[in-house]
Each structure stands twice: as structure tokens, then as C-alpha cells.
Amino acid sequence: MNPEQDFDDRLRGWAELGDEHLPARYLDAALAQIETTPQRGAGWWPLKGLFMNRKPVATLAFFGVAALVVGLAIGRFSQQDAALPSATALPTATTSPAPSLAGQWLLDFRRSGLSDAIAGCEGCSIGSLLTFRGTGEVFGISGAFAGCDSFTGSYAVAGSLLQISIPPPTINAGCYPRRIQEIHDRLNRVVTFVLADCRSAICDELTLLGREGNRLLVYRLDVDS
Amino acid sequence: MSVVERTLVDSARRGDRIAFGELAVSLGDRLHVVAHRILRDRDLAGDVTQEALVKIWQELPRLRDVDRFDGWAYRVLVNACRDEMRRRRSTNLYLLDIDGWMPDASIPVGDRDQLERAFVRLSADQRSVVILHYYLDHSVTEIAAIVDVPVGTVRSRLHYAKRALRAAIDAEGRPVLNGGRSA
Numbered sequence: 001m002n003p004e005q006d007f008d009d010r011l012r013g014w015a016e017l018g019d020e021h022l023p024a025r026y027l028d029a030a031l032a033q034i035e036t037t038p039q040r041g042a043g044w045w046p047l048k049g050l051f052m053n054r055k056p057v058a059t060l061a062f063f064g065v066a067a068l069v070v071g072l073a074i075g076r077f078s079q080q081d082a083a084l085p086s087a088t089a090l091p092t093a094t095t096s097p098a099p100s101l102a103g104q105w106l107l108d109f110r111r112s113g114l115s116d117a118i119a120g121c122e123g124c125s126i127g128s129l130l131t132f133r134g135t136g137e138v139f140g141i142s143g144a145f146a147g148c149d150s151f152t153g154s155y156a157v158a159g160s161l162l163q164i165s166i167p168p169p170t171i172n173a174g175c176y177p178r179r180i181q182e183i184h185d186r187l188n189r190v191v192t193f194v195l196a197d198c199r200s201a202i203c204d205e206l207t208l209l210g211r212e213g214n215r216l217l218v219y220r221l222d223v224d225s
Numbered sequence: 226m227s228v229v230e231r232t233l234v235d236s237a238r239r240g241d242r243i244a245f246g247e248l249a250v251s252l253g254d255r256l257h258v259v260a261h262r263i264l265r266d267r268d269l270a271g272d273v274t275q276e277a278l279v280k281i282w283q284e285l286p287r288l289r290d291v292d293r294f295d296g297w298a299y300r301v302l303v304n305a306c307r308d309e310m311r312r313r314r315s316t317n318l319y320l321l322d323i324d325g326w327m328p329d330a331s332i333p334v335g336d337r338d339q340l341e342r343a344f345v346r347l348s349a350d351q352r353s354v355v356i357l358h359y360y361l362d363h364s365v366t367e368i369a370a371i372v373d374v375p376v377g378t379v380r381s382r383l384h385y386a387k388r389a390l391r392a393a394i395d396a397e398g399r400p401v402l403n404g405g406r407s408a
Contacts, residue, residue, distance in 0.1 A: 007391055008359070014340045015360040019267060022257035026271040030253065030278040031246055037279055039240055039286050159236040159244025161229065192232045213228030 101132040101157065101193070105206050105219035107183070112217045117179040128183065130219060138164060140187075151184075162193045162208070186216040226295060234294045238285045245285075249278055256302045262356045263306045265345055273309050277302040296371045299357070303372055307349040343393030351386040354379055 107128035109118050131139045138155045153166030164187045169180040190208045197204035206219040226234075230251075236244035256277055260270035280301050288297055344352065353372060357363045365383065369376045 007387070007394075010394075011340070011355070011359045011387070011390065014337060015262060015356060017262075017337070018258060019261045019270070020254065020258060022253040022274055023267075023271055026257070026275045027249060027253045027278075030275040031249060033275070033279050034242060034245060034249075034282045037283060040283050158247060159241045160232040161244070161247065191229055209228065211227075211229065 101155075101162075101195075101206065102134060103202075104129055104131045104222040106222045108218040108220050112215075114179055114183070117182075129222065130187075138166065140166065153187075160192050162190055164188060164190045164208075183217070186210075190216060226292065230294075231291055234285075234288075234291050237282070238288060238291070240286075245282055252281075252298060253278060256298065259299065259356055259360065260302060260306055262360055263303070263349070263352045264309065265341070269309060269313075273305045274302070277305045280305065296367070299361075299371050300373060303353045303357075306353065310349040339393040339396070340390055343390045347386050347389060351382050351389075354382045355386045355390075358383060 107114075107130070109115055109128070129141045132155060133139065136154055136156060138153050139151070140153070141150045151166050151169065153164060155162065155164045166184055166187050169184045187208070189210050191211045192209045194207045194209065195203035195205065196207065202221070204221045206221070207215055208217045208219070210216050230248065233244045233248040237248055253274060257270055257274040260273045260277070261267060264270050264273065277298070281298055284301070288294060344355070347355070350372070354368055357368045357371060358365070363371070365376055365379045369379045372379070
């Protein structure tokens with residue numbers, strides 16, 4: 001081994017020495033502080049980046065373009081001034097509530113890669129349901145027909161994390177879909193979720209993802225529920 | 226970055242405190258180990274990590290690319306370490322408090338002490354590049370992105386820091402002559 005490599009290795013070994021964990025009191029203090037600390041908005045970061053690059057030419061060019069745009073805008077407004085309608089009240093901005101999981105969801109077998117599980121079964125495609133209740137309870141029907149299999153489990157949401165815990169299915173020979181066990185296994189492996197096709201607080205599509213971001217199951221909102 | 230962490234960062238960026246709380250558990254550890262190695266003082270490292278976590282929460286909406294979160298978080302931490310060292314410039318001779326864990330047997334105790342003494346004489350910027358390079362195994366290009374300086378500056382800081390550290394080890398190995406001077 002050459003001396004340079006040897007010295008690098010010694011430095012690496014020495015750099016390993018030290019604490020491995022943040023003592024809990026500091027984490028607790030940080031989290032308590034965060035509770036009362038507002039975030040700063042994204043604001044004007046594109047401009048900040050421009051000025052921070054310390055290139056006078058870029059900054060001058062920016063101001064040149066900005067002056068041109070402002071000049072053109074003023075000219076345009078002064079031409080249109082006479083034609084402007086009288087001032088009217090601007091519409092008030094509204095805040096949309098965060099979409100939630102609440103509601104009844106129908107399993108999309110095809111997009112969940114489970115088409116074969118309902119092959120040959122009329123009506124099975126609307127047979128697998130999942131209903132999230134506000135109490136942390138999740139109710140579901142795995143099979144296509146009443147009495148085949150239903151379950152009650154629990155779920156917890158923290159930010160975008162989702163954990164579902166449901167019991168093993170009761171499988172009868174005549175039940176559809178044929179892969180009930182697998183559906184239950186997948187539900188128990190959920191780590192996070194993605195809501196899509198959202199209109200305000202209502203979303204039409206729920207995708208459940210596993211630890212590696214793999215798609216486990218896709219549901220559509222049951223609009224008739 | 227794992228999918229879970231990416232999701233947490235994205236949620237926290239949009240103001241989700243619960244998601245940030247989840248994220249802070251592992252992030253706090255990752256930042257603290259680096260702060261402890263740069264500052265060589267457990268309590269100071271705890272204070273700086275706490276300060277960095279709050280700063281990260283505050284500034285998170287300005288992070289444009291979630292995939293750059295790690296490097297950005299280390300930048301916030303390194304800046305916080307540098308500020309802390311500036312505040313305490315007059316008393317910045319710390320030795321790493323190593324109670325509670327086993328020293329690496331492959332490093333002679335003499336070397337370790339010499340490295341410690343030489344390290345605490347380095348500037349905050351030099352300490353940062355040494356730890357980012359030798360502890361986190363970051364390349365000079367990655368370090369340049371984290372500390373926001375040109376690659377050449379990182380190379381230079383690393384070069385001078387290594388020279389100082391090597392000189393400390395070499396000095397230890399020299400025979401002591403009359404009058405206590407090294408050869």
C-alpha cells in the first residue's frame with residue numbers, strides 16, 4: 001500500500017470515531033420549536049439564485065430584460081386605459097382542504113395486476129371494496145359476493161405514510177377473486193399512498209405503494225357509495 | 226434516498242409537521258454524527274443539530290428538487306457548524322469526548338491524539354471537507370455542491386487540511402533531540 005493510501009485509510013478510521021445518535025433531548029427540543037415555527041415561502045428564489053451567482057453580466061441582463069418588460073407593459077396599459085371597465089371586486093382566494101382517504105374504494109383489478117383473479121366471473125370487477133372510516137378503522141370485502149369474505153382492520157396515516165393492518169382472509173372454494181390472500185398480504189405491506197384525479201377535497205384514484213415505491217393496489221372511488 | 230423518505234420530504238415541504246417529525250428522527254442522527262465530528266464537542270453538536278433541524282424545516286419550501294434534500298441538509302448543517310465556530314473562535318480548542326464507545330484498534334492512540342490536536346486547529350471550512358470526504362465518503366464534486374464552492378476550492382481545502390494532519394503525525398514520529406526540538 002502506498003503512503004498516500006495508507007494515510008487516507010488512517011484518516012478514515014479516525015473519522016469514524018464519534019457519536020452515532022442525536023440525544024433525544026435535542027430532537028425533542030427541535031420538534032417543540034418546529035411546532036411554533038412557520039415555514040418560509042418559496043418566495044423569489046429564482047431571483048435569489050440569479051443574484052447569488054455573482055455574475056454582473058447576468059444581473060445586468062436580467063435588469064435590462066425586466067426594464068423592457070415593464071416598459072412594454074406600461075405602454076400597453078396606457079393605450080388600453082380608456083377601454084378598461086370600472087373596477088370590480090376581485091374573486092376571493094379559496095383554500096382547498098387536503099384530500100382524504102375517507103370513502104369507499106373499489107379495487108381496480110386490471111391496474112393492480114390481478115386481472116386473472118377475476119377471470120370468468122361476472123360482476124367480480126366491482127366486488128372488492130375498501131372503506132376508510134375516520135376512527136382509524138378500515139372495513140373491506142375481499143370477495144365478490146356477500147359472505148365470501150369481509151374484514152375489519154385498522155389503519156394509521158401520518159403525513160403521506162399509511163399503515164394498514166387487516167386479519168388474514170377466510171377463503172372459501174367458491175369465492176372470487178381467487179387471490180384474496182394476496183390482496184390481504186398486499187394491504188398489510190402498504191407504506192404510503194398517492195391520491196390522483198383530485199377535484200378539491202375529493203380524489204377518484206387511490207394507489208397504495210410498498211416500501212420500495214412499488215405499486216401494490218389501485219382503487220377507484222366508489223361514486224355510488 | 227428511499228421512497229418513504231422522499232415522500233416525507235415532499236410532505237414536509239408542503240407544511241406537514243407530522244411528516245417532518247418522522248423525517249427528523251433519522252435525519253437528526255445523520256446530521257449529529259457529522260456535527261460531532263466537525264465540532265469535536267457533543268453538547269455543541271447537539272445544539273447545532275437542533276438549530277439545523279429548525280432551519281431545514283423553515284427553509285424546506287425553497288428546496289426545488291426533493292432528490293437533493295440530503296446534500297442541502299448537510300449544507301445547512303455545515304453552515305451552522307461554521308457559524309458556531311465563529312461565535313466561539315476564542316475557545317475553539319475542543320478534543321473529541323470519546324466516552325462511551327470503543328476506539329478503533331487499527332489507529333494507534335498516539336496517532337489519534339495527534340490527529341485530534343491537529344484537527345481542532347483547522348478552520349471550520351477545512352474541518353467540514355475532511356469529515357464530508359473521510360467520514361461520509363463524498364467526492365470533491367459532491368462536497369463542492371454541498372458547501373457551494375468550486376471544486377478547486379474543495380481540493381485546496383482538502384490538500385491543506387491533509388498536509389496539516391500529516392505534519393502532526395510525522396512530528397510525533399520524529400526523534401526528539403536535545404532541547405526538546407524535533408528533527
